[in-house]
Amino acid sequence: MRAQTELPAIGIAFLLLTVVVVLVVGAANTALTAAERPAIEQQEAAGLSDQLVSQQASITSRANVLDAAELPALTASDLRQEYDLSPGHDARVRLDGDPIAVAGDPTGGTTVDRLVVLERRVERTLQPAFTNNRSVTLPRRTPNATLEIDPPAGTVVRSVRADDRILLRNQSGLRGEFDISLSRYETVRLSFETAGVLSTGDVRIVYYPAKTRKATLTVTVDA
Amino acid sequence: MDERAVSPVVAKTLAAGLAVLYVAGMTSMLLGGVVPSYETGAGGELSERVLATAAETVETAVPDAEGTVRATRSVELPPTIQDTSYRLELVNGSLRLDHPDDRLDESITLSLPAGTTLEPGTWTSGGEFQIRVSGPASNRTVTLDQ
Numbered sequence: 001m002r003a004q005t006e007l008p009a010i011g012i013a014f015l016l017l018t019v020v021v022v023l024v025v026g027a028a029n030t031a032l033t034a035a036e037r038p039a040i041e042q043q044e045a046a047g048l049s050d051q052l053v054s055q056q057a058s059i060t061s062r063a064n065v066l067d068a069a070e071l072p073a074l075t076a077s078d079l080r081q082e083y084d085l086s087p088g089h090d091a092r093v094r095l096d097g098d099p100i101a102v103a104g105d106p107t108g109g110t111t112v113d114r115l116v117v118l119e120r121r122v123e124r125t126l127q128p129a130f131t132n133n134r135s136v137t138l139p140r141r142t143p144n145a146t147l148e149i150d151p152p153a154g155t156v157v158r159s160v161r162a163d164d165r166i167l168l169r170n171q172s173g174l175r176g177e178f179d180i181s182l183s184r185y186e187t188v189r190l191s192f193e194t195a196g197v198l199s200t201g202d203v204r205i206v207y208y209p210a211k212t213r214k215a216t217l218t219v220t221v222d223a
Numbered sequence: 224m225d226e227r228a229v230s231p232v233v234a235k236t237l238a239a240g241l242a243v244l245y246v247a248g249m250t251s252m253l254l255g256g257v258v259p260s261y262e263t264g265a266g267g268e269l270s271e272r273v274l275a276t277a278a279e280t281v282e283t284a285v286p287d288a289e290g291t292v293r294a295t296r297s298v299e300l301p302p303t304i305q306d307t308s309y310r311l312e313l314v315n316g317s318l319r320l321d322h323p324d325d326r327l328d329e330s331i332t333l334s335l336p337a338g339t340t341l342e343p344g345t346w347t348s349g350g351e352f353q354i355r356v357s358g359p360a361s362n363r364t365v366t367l368d369q
Contacts, residue, residue: 006238007241010242014245017249028261029261032265036264036268039268040274040329042275043275043278044334046279047282047333047334050287055287056336056337082337084334084335086331086332087332
């Protein structure tokens with residue numbers, strides 16, 4: 001039986017070898033898990049957020065500027081159809097933490113934060129006094145405005161100009177409400193050519209300057 | 224006592240047999256179970272990244288701007304995944320990775336500006352992944368160079 005002492009030695013050697021193999025497999029496992037990242041999910045989230053703030057998007061008024069009036073109209077099906085969210089992927093869009101649109105039921109997932117400008121149009125009314133002249137400068141830029149011209153008897157407003165451009169013109173007199181479009185890139189001075197006297201209240205200008213603030217658009221995609 | 228010399232021979236044969244069995248068992252366990260699952264895992268990860276890189280290339284090539292563009296963009300992608308060549312297909316608004324091993328197939332919907340047309344096409348791995356973008360803002364065409 002003397003030779004059988006080899007067997008325990010072999011057993012111990014195999015045991016050690018097995019332990020080493022298990023350790024190596026464990027290390028390989030850790031390395032593989034550590035290298036895993038949701039590449040497609042990240043790409044999808046980045047692409048979706050890009051489309052949401054692009055100048056063509058229906059919720060923006062220009063690149064990176066979200067139109068507050070259009071935001072509530074954003075729906076889950078918009079995300080899938082207009083902004084190309086993959087079918088089967090879930091997504092959530094939030095603005096400063098408040099959910100705007102949710103497609104599916106995202107749990108976890110990859111999140112992309114973007115700093116955007118939130119633009120809101122506010123209505124302002126101006127009633128020029130016309131003390132020394134027949135013109136008025138709009139204090140803020142606006143893409144459009146509404147003029148209400150109600151001259152007193154004996155006064156005829158013949159034309160209205162924005163800087164040097166003629167907006168309205170009627171030789172027999174302008175009276176009533178007019179929608180005019182203006183350039184939002186320059187400050188506008190409206191001049192009225194009249195025969196007779198204009199005073200406070202005869203002309204009412206409603207215009208829509210932009211009110212902006214910074215906001216964070218958060219897009220989460222769960223593949 | 225003539226057979227006394229046989230005892231070490233038996234012992235050695237027994238030990239050698241055990242060693243062979245152990246090595247065979249270990250090898251078949253590693254190659255049969257552990258290694259293929261790692262290969263699939265690594266291959267899946269690689270195919271995801273390849274597809275994400277390709278999709279990013281397409282998406283950044285299409286500008287969000289007015290005017291007519293004519294642009295070419297290319298990116299180096301791995302020639303093989305798991306030692307097998309694969310294909311990238313541009314179909315129906317999405318980019319698909321087609322691998323002989325179906326477990327590695329992936330698909331992603333491309334986020335492109337409205338009015339972008341994707342010319343259906345297939346790219347086979349090996350060369351550079353190259354795409355061409357042309358046309359005015361209202362009708363941009365994305366073509367995959369073969």
